[in-house]
Amino acid sequence: MSAWADTSNAPDPARQQALLHLLHQDCGACHGLTLKGGLGSPLTPQALSGKPMENLVATIMNGRPGTPMPPWKPFMSEAEAEWLVQWLQSQKPLDPNQ
Numbered sequence: 286m287s288a289w290a291d292t293s294n295a296p297d298p299a300r301q302q303a304l305l306h307l308l309h310q311d312c313g314a315c316h317g318l319t320l321k322g323g324l325g326s327p328l329t330p331q332a333l334s335g336k337p338m339e340n341l342v343a344t345i346m347n348g349r350p351g352t353p354m355p356p357w358k359p360f361m362s363e364a365e366a367e368w369l370v371q372w373l374q375s376q377k378p379l380d381p382n383q
């Protein structure tokens with residue numbers, strides 16, 4: 286599966302790098318450096334499979350009230366959050382050097 290690479294809504298390459306950096310630095314602080322879970326739930330392809338894109342994007346945009354998951358709306362657009370979810374759902378391992 287390579288949906289992450291050829292989606293029509295994909296941000297430009299520089300922005301993709303910035304988003305993956307954010308994913309590693311900021312999301313990783315709670316979801317674990319390898320995104321297998323920590324304070325936050327795992328964001329592995331297995332954990333996210335079958336969950337509606339709409340809900341996952343809404344969680345990233347607005348956070349989850351009552352949980353530590355913060356809103357990321359100030360830092361990325363909805364299309365970018367969607368791209369991140371597609372990236373997370375792909376089998377691509379997170380590069381620890383990002």
Ligand code: HEC
Binds near residue numbers: 342357
């Ligand atoms: C301060 C800690 C924290 C940070 C930082 C954080 N999260 Fe979360 N996130 C959580 C927690 C806790 C949950 C689980 C909420 C719940 O119990 O429903 C969660 C849930 C989620 C979910 C829903 C998962 C599911 O299976 O439904 C997604 C998607 C998600 N986070 C993505 C992200 C992304 C992308 C980032 C970075 C841009 C991020 N999170 C940063 C704490 C965090």
